[in-house]
Amino acid sequence: PGPNEIQANAADKGPAEELKIGYFANLTHAPALISQSKGILKDQLDSDGTKIESQIFNAGPAAVEALNSGAIDAAYLGPNPALNSYLSSHGESLNVISGVAYGGASLVVNDKITNPEQLAGTNLASPQFGGTQDVALRNYVKGLKLSQDATVTPSSNGTVAQLFGRGEIDGAWVPEPYASLLVEKNGGHRLVNEADLWPEGKFPTTVLVVSKDFMASHPETVQKLVDANTEAIDWLNTADDKEKLKAVQEALAKANGSTFDEAVIAAALKEVNFSSDPLPETYQELVDHALAVGVGTGGDADGLVDTRFLDKQER
Amino acid sequence: MGVLLNEVSLSYPGTGLVIDRLSTEIEDGEFIAVLGASGCGKSSLLNMIAGLLAPTSGWLEVPKDGAAFMFQDANLLPWLTASENVDLALKLAGHPADKRGARVEELLKLVQLGHASNKKPHELSGGMRQRVALARALAQDRQVLLMDEPFAALDAITRDMLHEQLRSLWEQTGKTIIFVTHNVREAIRLSGRILVLSSHPGRILETRRITDELRNNPTQAAALADELTTILRKEQRKHELNDRISN
Amino acid sequence: MGVLLNEVSLSYPGTGLVIDRLSTEIEDGEFIAVLGASGCGKSSLLNMIAGLLAPTSGWLEVPKDGAAFMFQDANLLPWLTASENVDLALKLAGHPADKRGARVEELLKLVQLGHASNKKPHELSGGMRQRVALARALAQDRQVLLMDEPFAALDAITRDMLHEQLRSLWEQTGKTIIFVTHNVREAIRLSGRILVLSSHPGRILETRRITDELRNNPTQAAALADELTTILRKEQRKHELNDRISN
Amino acid sequence: MSSMTESRTKLKPVLALKLRPSGRLDALVAPLLTVVVLVSLWQIVSWVSPLREDLFPGPISVAQKLPQLLADGSLVSAVGNSLFRAVSGFVIAVVISTPLALLLAHQPLLRKGVGPLVSAMQVLPSIAWVPAAIILFGLSDATIYTVLLLGAIPSIINGLLSGIDMIPSQYKSLSKVLGASKWEHMLHIELPAAMPGYVAGLRQGWAFAWRSLMAAELIAVGGSLALGVGSLLQRGRDLADLSLVMLVILTILLVGVLIELAVFAPIERKLLRDRGMSRTGESNG
Amino acid sequence: MSSMTESRTKLKPVLALKLRPSGRLDALVAPLLTVVVLVSLWQIVSWVSPLREDLFPGPISVAQKLPQLLADGSLVSAVGNSLFRAVSGFVIAVVISTPLALLLAHQPLLRKGVGPLVSAMQVLPSIAWVPAAIILFGLSDATIYTVLLLGAIPSIINGLLSGIDMIPSQYKSLSKVLGASKWEHMLHIELPAAMPGYVAGLRQGWAFAWRSLMAAELIAVGGSLALGVGSLLQRGRDLADLSLVMLVILTILLVGVLIELAVFAPIERKLLRDRGMSRTGESNG
Numbered sequence A: 001p002g003p004n005e006i007q008a009n010a011a012d013k014g015p016a017e018e019l020k021i022g023y024f025a026n027l028t029h030a031p032a033l034i035s036q037s038k039g040i041l042k043d044q045l046d047s048d049g050t051k052i053e054s055q056i057f058n059a060g061p062a063a064v065e066a067l068n069s070g071a072i073d074a075a076y077l078g079p080n081p082a083l084n085s086y087l088s089s090h091g092e093s094l095n096v097i098s099g100v101a102y103g104g105a106s107l108v109v110n111d112k113i114t115n116p117e118q119l120a121g122t123n124l125a126s127p128q129f130g131g132t133q134d135v136a137l138r139n140y141v142k143g144l145k146l147s148q149d150a151t152v153t154p155s156s157n158g159t160v161a162q163l164f165g166r167g168e169i170d171g172a173w174v175p176e177p178y179a180s181l182l183v184e185k186n187g188g189h190r191l192v193n194e195a196d197l198w199p200e201g202k203f204p205t206t207v208l209v210v211s212k213d214f215m216a217s218h219p220e221t222v223q224k225l226v227d228a229n230t231e232a233i234d235w236l237n238t239a240d241d242k243e244k245l246k247a248v249q250e251a252l253a254k255a256n257g258s259t260f261d262e263a264v265i266a267a268a269l270k271e272v273n274f275s276s277d278p279l280p281e282t283y284q285e286l287v288d289h290a291l292a293v294g295v296g297t298g299g300d301a302d303g304l305v306d307t308r309f310l311d312k313q314e315r
Numbered sequence B, C: 001m002g003v004l005l006n007e008v009s010l011s012y013p014g015t016g017l018v019i020d021r022l023s024t025e026i027e028d029g030e031f032i033a034v035l036g037a038s039g040c041g042k043s044s045l046l047n048m049i050a051g052l053l054a055p056t057s058g059w060l061e062v063p064k065d066g067a068a069f070m071f072q073d074a075n076l077l078p079w080l081t082a083s084e085n086v087d088l089a090l091k092l093a094g095h096p097a098d099k100r101g102a103r104v105e106e107l108l109k110l111v112q113l114g115h116a117s118n119k120k121p122h123e124l125s126g127g128m129r130q131r132v133a134l135a136r137a138l139a140q141d142r143q144v145l146l147m148d149e150p151f152a153a154l155d156a157i158t159r160d161m162l163h164e165q166l167r168s169l170w171e172q173t174g175k176t177i178i179f180v181t182h183n184v185r186e187a188i189r190l191s192g193r194i195l196v197l198s199s200h201p202g203r204i205l206e207t208r209r210i211t212d213e214l215r216n217n218p219t220q221a222a223a224l225a226d227e228l229t230t231i232l233r234k235e236q237r238k239h240e241l242n243d244r245i246s247n
Numbered sequence D, E: 001m002s003s004m005t006e007s008r009t010k011l012k013p014v015l016a017l018k019l020r021p022s023g024r025l026d027a028l029v030a031p032l033l034t035v036v037v038l039v040s041l042w043q044i045v046s047w048v049s050p051l052r053e054d055l056f057p058g059p060i061s062v063a064q065k066l067p068q069l070l071a072d073g074s075l076v077s078a079v080g081n082s083l084f085r086a087v088s089g090f091v092i093a094v095v096i097s098t099p100l101a102l103l104l105a106h107q108p109l110l111r112k113g114v115g116p117l118v119s120a121m122q123v124l125p126s127i128a129w130v131p132a133a134i135i136l137f138g139l140s141d142a143t144i145y146t147v148l149l150l151g152a153i154p155s156i157i158n159g160l161l162s163g164i165d166m167i168p169s170q171y172k173s174l175s176k177v178l179g180a181s182k183w184e185h186m187l188h189i190e191l192p193a194a195m196p197g198y199v200a201g202l203r204q205g206w207a208f209a210w211r212s213l214m215a216a217e218l219i220a221v222g223g224s225l226a227l228g229v230g231s232l233l234q235r236g237r238d239l240a241d242l243s244l245v246m247l248v249i250l251t252i253l254l255v256g257v258l259i260e261l262a263v264f265a266p267i268e269r270k271l272l273r274d275r276g277m278s279r280t281g282e283s284n285g
């Protein structure tokens, strides 16, 4: 056992009485939604008598703040909010304990733009300043060495769709299902699939994080959370398309009354891959990209990913 | 250009009749004094003539350009100085800016407030405020001038002086002046006709013409003053009795 | 328990001296009238005695429990009815709730407003408001009673009646009363001593004791009234001259 | 008797006033009429407009949204939750701010020191408090109330303070002469005299409370936090569902109009009538 | 001469008033002192607190953030942008709302119809307008101004309306007697008489304007729209950088205090002094 684990074991208080978990009502959080709606997590935790309380967030910052305050113990998040909190707390706040989803972010542009050179002078959007897609977009645009800079305007996902529909922006680097929404409903097309920019097309979209305190106190519970996550992912990866679509649609509707129509969700599901692989090697790259485009202050992502629960699972 | 009242009645919401079918004709250029007990409806009457209050029944005829009105309380605008208060009346009467300055000064001198023209109302004494209100009423320069106890807050000497000013103004301009007073002697001294109002409801109890002859004869004037006082006292006593019975 | 003024001076910001080194001793139970031209500083003087205004120099000694004060304007609280306004004074003087009702009624009857007790100030006439203020001042029941032109807005009859009430109240209670008036005859009729103030700055121009004998002798009273009026007129004329020279 | 000429005017009883329908009724009919006119306009514009239906939904498509939201109960419960939070939070805010404002009014130095900060806090956007509130209180109603209170309190304090500042100095003299203690002065003179300004401040405070609540409700839903109107609004935005956004806006407006008509307008009317004044255009009978 | 006993009191000149330092100075020193006290408290609490530095940054760590933000100019330019938008937007709001309020005050039926809607619009959170504004104006300053104006205008209208409602009816009589036309009445009597209530409304309107601006600036964080303070605040949250959040909060508070001390307080003081009143605790000399 590594030094980390000894320390953790020292404070082990056995299974938690309650697990408070946060996630978004987003397609990329489907494992969380499925794990809830199919009772996978509940089945896992029942044996310890651990209760579940789930909280639905709109955005990463609030989820991170809640995690830090102890209002939730674990959360499904984008990698960047997790990374930002990890760096600003000097590694004390949280760990990524499992992957959830990878892929599923694209640069969607209007039909006047057919090759990357035409991005010169355009107005592009990303969902959140310093977020995964924002950094990717800035990095990509920088790499193109365009004759004339493209503007990057961070705005929320819903607003991006609205702006694109109205022709206010020429394109947007957004996650699913918004990329599909722009394609299916607003006549856009995918110019770049982010997957093409990463080795094997794998970059984290959603990860599962847990607060360090909770992890130290209740490793058994965390283990069960990771197990449930993997089980949900397995279900998503094995179910047939129709069943999957129906389950996700229902879970989304239950969580936030989603009104995205089937075509959008179906298209989006094709773009996203679910996997518990946390892709640990990608984080330092994310940090370096961000620093390179002038977002954030950089730092060392070492130790962010803690794979011990996943490791135990494989045994 | 006088004022005509025809069967004018007034009641406020929740009160009985305050003024009851009052009719009188006030001719152009008349100087009328209104006497009556406190609360009998004198201010209400002036308010109706000024068009600030509609009668409950009956009708009045007044000059179309309205009447200048000096309120019972000074009613100065607190954010304006004494001279600005007077100036506003001139401005709203349409006088051009360049001519107003001199006129304001003149009016304030008339009421002996030449030295206080730059003071705000809250820096003036009660009597000074009343005199600014008087200056403002004169600034309006309408054919009909209504005055509600214009000299109540003034000392005898200042009052005397202003009596003279008012008399001579009336003689020079031929305005129709209707003024309310509590001072029987003041009424005799200034007016050409005195209306005595009864109270609850207000009706005309007595009308007296004052001739110059009577005015200038101290004995006759004193006798009239006594007589009017007696009338008023009798009226008052009646009410006291009523009050005592009804209570 | 009287009032003692020692070299009291007062000036407002930006004015010259309004009151200039005024000294006088008012004994316990005295009934003092203050006469003076409009704007000479009478209200300011009462304000100082009431502790509402600090003298610029000099000092005063007053009873520690302060003085009841009837303001020149009625100063009623507009959200309270007539009886609530009077009641407030009793409440703040610490009278228990169950005893106040009857007293309020009594006081309002005293000023002949028994019928108007439920009216709000804006539903009262000017003179009625003044009488409510009078009732409130009496409700305060302090040893010293300051009154600033208490009867200015009242008709002669009501005024006469209230004169009697005030006199008999003074005789029964032995209060120290200081009251400002513009009416020389009123001063002679009511007070035991008259202070005549000069203006700009306010000094004591004249002090006159009024004996009961003088009060009850019409000729003597009239003569004194004439004399005081002459004094006041002379004082006023001096200022007019000054004004004319300085302007 | 002189005949009417153009230079004279005849003043007669104002019968019109008596024939007019009751003001109470008017007060309901007029806003309703306004709403009908506005909605018709909106429908017309949405027909005429070249914008796609999903970018500019007309009233009909918004109305079609309603049954679904009513069926799953989310709209009703969201309104219920938000209204409960807003009203209870507002009451707490009033209870806290009133003594604070009185304290500031009577402690000149404190007022000089803290007064400007209170005004400055009014301009601080509600989301500024969210991180701190979450860290202190986690995901509980306490967080929501904190954000709400910090939004409403400064505004109510300022309202009452400016009401107190406008009290004519003669009332202060009166209170001194009547021998009122500081408490009695506050209770019997200061508060009633400042009432009209205070109520104006309360109305603004209510607006701040409600708006801060909307911001606070964006933090999270489910679990320990019940769904509120703010969350519903954000959901509409996130889903790019403008019909939902419009529906929520209309609901908020409706709640606002009802609170105004049922609470603030009558209080204000009574206060003014007590003082012999009236809202412009209303007779004070 | 009677000697002083406990039942008598001696009234003497209030020399203390003259010895006190000038009120102007006080008005600057007192808030500064308050700030110093609060900051010290904050530092102490942050030392004592068990919370991690990144969750509860103390003043020192916040201050350390400053040089970097000043160096890249983002803080200064954000404050500059926001201040420019807020002030210009507020001025536009005042120019629009004042005649609207006067119109409502003089058209009783209009007021009955639209008045409650105006109050209701006050409670509508700013972000509610964002989708609509974007549809109309896209990502431009016009969108930001729209959100700001819709936030500020109802509040200013309500402020002026309640100021007008409180005008004593005797001033209306005076204006009628002086033969003022409707315009003259508004200009010479109504507006000045309603001024104190109006200024109270303006202060609240400014708060609404600034807060709506913050919400509007979240629409888009930099990019085609110039970076504002609201964007900076959101950026701090996005980066889980609470020092930045605190710094922005302090900046907003500072701007708020300065605006209060430099604009609203003096205006209010002058208005009150003109009417022979004074802010509580200040002498009106």
Ligand SMILES: Nc1ncnc2c1ncn2[C@@H]1O[C@H](COP(=O)(O)OP(=O)(O)OP(=O)(O)O)[C@@H](O)[C@H]1O
Binding pocket: B116, B119, B122, B123, B124, B125, B126, B127, B128, B153, C012, C013, C015, C018, C036, C037, C038, C039, C040, C041, C042, C043, C044, C045, C072
């Ligand atoms: N707040 C103030 N600021 C400046 N000057 C004032 C103030 N109050 C009163 N004065 C001035 O002080 C002088 C005396 O005023 P005061 O009210 O005492 O007169 P008064 O004798 O009561 O007059 P009146 O009989 O008209 O009521 C006046 O010249 C007035 O202009």
Ligand SMILES: Nc1ncnc2c1ncn2[C@@H]1O[C@H](COP(=O)(O)OP(=O)(O)OP(=O)(O)O)[C@@H](O)[C@H]1O
Binding pocket: B012, B013, B015, B018, B036, B037, B038, B039, B040, B041, B042, B043, B044, B045, B072, C116, C119, C122, C123, C124, C125, C126, C127, C128, C153
């Ligand atoms: N707005 C009002 N609402 C109800 N009653 C009113 C109103 N205004 C006046 N009154 C009543 O009408 C009567 C007459 O009032 P008015 O002011 O005309 O008397 P007045 O003759 O001027 O008395 P004073 O000599 O005391 O000024 C009073 O009994 C008063 O209570």
Ligand SMILES: [Mg+2]
Binding pocket: B042, B043, B044, B072, B148, C125, C126, C127
């Ligand atoms: Mg009257």
Ligand SMILES: [Mg+2]
Binding pocket: B125, B126, B127, C042, C043, C044, C072, C148
């Ligand atoms: Mg006086």
